[in-house]
Amino acid sequence: MARAVMLQGTGSDVGKTVLVAGLCRAAHRRGLKVRPFKPQNMSNNAAVADIPGEAAGGEIGRGQWLQALACGAPPSVHMNPVLLKPQTDIGSQVVVQGKVLGEARARDYQVLKGQLMDAVMDSWAKVGEGADLVIVEGAGSPAEINLRARDIANMGFATGAGVPVVMVGDIDRGGVIASLAGTHLILPEEDRRMVAGYLINKFRGDVSLFNDGIEAIGQFTGWRCFGVVPWLKAAARLPSEDSVVLERLAAGERRALKVAVPMLSRIANFDDLDPLRAEPQVEVVFVPPGQHLPQDAGLVVIPGSKSTIGDLLQFRGNGWDRDLEAHRRRGGHVIGICGGYQMLGRKVRDPDGIEGGVREADGLGLLDVETVMEPEKTVRNVGARSVAFDLPLSGYEIHLGRTSGPDCGRPVAMIDGVEDGATSADGKVFGTYLHGLFEADAFRARLLESLGVKGGGLDYRAQVERALDDIAAELETCLDCDAIFALAR
Known part of the structure; x- marks a missing residue:
């Protein structure tokens, strides 16, 4: 021993x-x-x-x-x-x-x-x-x-x-x-x-x-x-471990791009946002319940959730659905990751009650997809490739549920030759099951460039080391x- x-x-x-x-x-x-x-x-x-x-x-x-x-x-x-x-x-x-x-x-x-x-x-x-x-x-x-x-x-x-x-x-x-x-x-x-x-x-x-x-x-x-x-x-400069730190992330220093992240009650894997927080031109603001999503945000990221339907209902209870609609009317971009991706669709179904007593809920309707929760859990590390930018990605999947619908015809990534995610017709909303996609330095730089912000030059993993x-x-x-x-x- x-x-x-x-x-x-x-x-x-x-x-x-x-x-x-x-x-x-x-x-x-x-x-x-x-x-x-x-x-x-x-x-x-x-x-x-x-x-x-x-x-x-x-x-x-x-x-x-x-x-x-x-x-x-x-x-x-x-x-x-x-x-x-x-x-x-x-x-x-x-x-x-x-x-x-x-x-x-x-x-x-x-x-x-x-x-x-x-x-x-x-x-x-x-x-x-x-x-x-x-x-x-x-x-x-x-x-x-x-x-x-x-x-x-x-x-x-x-x-x-x-x-x-x-x-x-x-x-x-x-x-x-x-x-x-x-x-x-x-x-x-x-x-x-x-x-x-x-x-x-x-x-x-x-x-x-x-x-x-x-x-x-x-x-x-x-x-x-x-x-x-x-x-x-x-x-x-290290990845965030758990939600205890979130209250310290509720305000940031004003920079070229503001990214708003609603603090879901069962938020999961929010360290997905850490590479964006490390970018010198990006201000990531975690928005607590009771506060509106900031009107000057250029991007809203809905993170993972351990209880998608429960957090979806609370999302509406906080009035964030109305804030999100106003954000879209202003031309803002939206990204959903894992549970956040599921919320962006038209419907989330849980026929077996895997997450709790509520078996079905209307989604936020920004993507033309639906999700059905299934008992089998996907847990794996993956290599992937961005469809929009033709750049390598890497990360992992941890999720229940399968998502399908017309917007899946515009995938976000190819994972082992299989399409993942969905994108809106105007390209300003997308969702994916891939955690860790922002860690890919070249992809992150191109994404920020598409949002009007100069990125690049940051080796995120080297910064952690x-x-x-x-x-x-x-x-x-x-x-x-x-x-x-x-x-x-």
């Missing part, structure tokens, strides 16, 4: 994913064969990873896909054996080792978790095969002791696998001394023994001003401080990485 160390947080969104990615890249730069692992993740931002021995792919969280990139390793479903994809306020789709197990309400899932530990430990053994080091990411917080009995994400895993823990506290949100001291106080003794120390994340300003804070945390906990991490500006290198270099400076890696056992 490979040596391993685990990062857990005093709460959600303390920066664990980026820190694990940075430490993975730091270990990789040292010549170590390092792998990421997250026993349980909750996110509708999913990636397609290999399922060993199978031609089809499986789903993992985008965070583990990014961490695999930081390791210089192909992503595997075993890096994130349990993925929860929220569909309603009380229930989620449960994906185990890349494949859909079914749907579960929150209360039912607490019982199911006991059965999932076998899958977690099976994947844990597979990830560690041949690796020098595995860096594990927790989920949420171990301080949620009401969930400890069947925990598979934090201390339940750490104690079961014998993996030492470094606790992460977020000073940006305030109360970091209390959060660390409080976590120490309420952890059972068995769990407390797994914690080897802590680090502080997202510090702004003169680190020496927190020396008294470090002393106080030491007095309360006895834990060692492995360092204080500054606000990592390079993290903004540089960001990982920058974060790793900064962590080597502010953390005792030697000591953290030496903890691994």
